[in-house]
Amino acid sequence: MSYSAQDYKKGQPRWCPGCGDHFFLASLHKAMAEIGVDPWNTAVISGIGCSSRLPHYMATYGMNTIHGRAAAIATGAKVANPNLTVWQVSGDGDGLAIGGNHFIHANRRNINLNMILLNNRIYGLTKGQYSPTSPRGFVSKSSPYGTVEDPFRPAELCFGARGHFFARAVATDAPATVEVLKAAYQHKGASVCEILQNCVIFNNGTHDSVYTKEGRAKNAIYVEHGKPLIFGENNEFGLIQEGFGLKVVEIGKDGISEKDILVHDAHCEDNTLQLKLALMGNGDGFPIALGVIRDVEAPTYDDSVTAQIEEVKAVKKYHNFSELLETNDIWEVK
């Protein structure tokens, strides 16, 4: 059966005009249609926050749960019913602050969830407090003199929890977002997609450097497995490895040619260089990496649970409750 974005759409979103969530929602509808899983075999599960309203605008099964617990609830749904395609949607507060524990453990267990992290570096629904991804010194209602703490960088958490998939897209960049979502679906296991998303009211401009097409041409690099890491308005720059780090070089200068440029390997088990790519940007002279940064196959938790049940079924001689009773020491009273 083939679907259109319309088949996944429901209701009228209530986000502020211009909110990045609108853009993302449209990309999700489109990606789901291209993926083609039936709406009734799809569950979208969120926590609490502006972005967690998203399941209300999906014509699929959905849950808009409690703050921080989306990944835990999604875990139960997926393990209990592996036939469901489960999308888990959280913001940076929901996913990385109150729900941080579930975020890392879902990655560690490698549950086959598509985990969307809508990162606007602010608490919007509670009207503008700093979040765990707000930069040090960030001024907000709860930090009038600036924060005195360092932010999480989502990729580090994902990799630190032994995550096998990490991708990044900008909410306004629909084609790239759709590709990232499709790749997340294709990847079996926990797939984290960080979506850079603007809050027009409380943190306007936080992702300005890459929010427009022109900005991305200057300040972003689209990474693709097997392709050289080249960027710039005229593809004039590239990344090479130097010492323990990466370095930006200009192609055609100092004897550097395209064949000297590092080729992206998203499938590499060792995440060292993938992490370096994921951490680039934000004023360090490197472009922000967009696209699928890491995509490594590994056994998924839900498959392993099912497989173990089948293995034990084959070995054990009891398969229903009355047979279970008979495995005990039994005596008879006459």
Add this chain to the structure above:
Amino acid sequence: MSDELEIKELEEVVVRFSGDSGDGMQLAGNIFSTVSATVGNSISTFPDYPADIRAPQGSLTGVSGFQVHIGAGQVYTPGDKCDVLVAMNAAALKTQYRYAKPGAAIIIDTDSFGPKDLEKAAFKTTDYLGEMGIDPDRVIACPISQMVKDCLADSGMDVKAMMKCRNMFALGLVCWLFDRDLDVAFNYLKEKFAKKAGVAEANIKVIKAGYDYGHNTHSSVANVYRIETKNKVPGRYMDITGNKATAYGFIAAAEKAGLKLYLGSYPITPATDVLHELSKHKSLGVTTVQCEDEIAGCASALGASFAGALGVTSTSGPGICLKSEAMNLAVIMELPLVVLDVQRGGPATGLPTKSEQTDLLQCLFGRNGESPMPVIAATSPTDCFDAAYQASKMALEHMTPVILMTDAYIANGSSAFKLPNLADYPAINPPYVPEELKGKWAPYLRNEETKVRYWAVPGREGFEHILGGLEKDNQTGAISTNPENHDLMTRLRKEKVDKIPVPDLEVLGNKDDADLLIVGFGGTYGHLHAAMDEMRASGKKVAMAHFKFINPLPKNTSEVLMKYKKVVVAEQNMGQLASWLRMKVDGFVPYQFNQVKGQPFVVEELVNAFEDILKK
């Protein structure tokens, strides 16, 4: 429920210490006897020396044993078989296991089960437990030798001297299991080694280490308490603990309902055995997930319910605190979920291995908003089976989270369990949305009679919907902040729970002319029953009514409570059931008996207190 029960606490407990002749088993056994005698237990002991005094170390012929039989009442023999077997090496396990009762706890020093030890004891493989058919769950496997060495590292003793203290570690562990006072043991050692202060000190240090090991690992033995039915019905029986019976009840309910059983849990004393038990039964398709925390245990179980399974989460009081937000989500989403609370002593970490009934009001009210939730309290180890089955049936048929309360006493206590026939148990029919409602259905459409909403499990075409923690419109299911709608939904959620049918309260004893009605709930059933029996035997007119269904209350609650001149509510808390009943029954003013010691009631104390009430 009307079975006459008999409770044995630390009656007929037999402990057998065994090890190499040089391991000091006789001394350990003697000290344990002395310690028990000082608390008023009667004692019978049996030293079982090897025939061959100079048998090689670690050999089968060199095993020495010492059996102690302690009892609350008079004990006449050292006991035929033991409830706890201490085996300090492989040869001891090999030769002494035949003295262990089925289900006995076995303490071993894993450091004495190396390849050479196993060879000397004629084991064929390294799976010595498997070879002897011993269930690993019954074994307290502890690296005693290493722990003794670590404990005495600063003593200046040589290894040989240190190893002579291994017996004291085992003794300390046994003292923990039976809640013995260590001071008596210390005095014994100080006297015995009056001239060797260093030896006494080392032994005392090691006893403490063994005791602390038991404490830190929450070691427990199943058969400390036994609750037996006096008049057994003919049939086939097995021995079962409350926690195992609870696990079996969930398995039975899931099978009857034709659903997958999903347990989301986090280890916590005294509930962990439910996780252990269910984790074994993958051949029945049971899925258990040991989660990252209590919250995820409950949240994932709710996710599993949403996806069409019987979602269960198991914990104790501190875990209920953490789960309460997700439990409340189940209330507003109106999804089935069973939350098991194996109560222990509180507040906070409290008394993790001890038993109380102090979570009742937490279970009834411990959530934000108007949050009605059915509460069931199992009354005995075997009743845990029925209670778990009933809780699951109630959750699935009424689309609601249900709290099943047990306690450490009935969870770890065991009874003879008549094998149930699942065919005799009532069917479980979840209210799946009928196919003909496709296109007309909304998530909060209710059965007019029961007020239960229909269940549309993901995977069904045409019933896609969203549930959530925000208030919903009673017709469309869309988010609504309409004041009238919220008021209506609040009432509907309450009405739904209030309409759940539960059996009438049964009155036992002098039901027509009692001068005193004894009222309790949950795990105190056996003790209250025994107290009533004793009073009636001495000519008093006494009745009892015991609550298993606490929310909703049985329909005849008011009628029963208001019928008698005097009513006493006896509970292991400061009056939580009494408060609940006073809230629900106009004009109900009971006497109260409250005890919060972490220990089961003592029948004699109950009788004395109740007789005082009769005199008032």
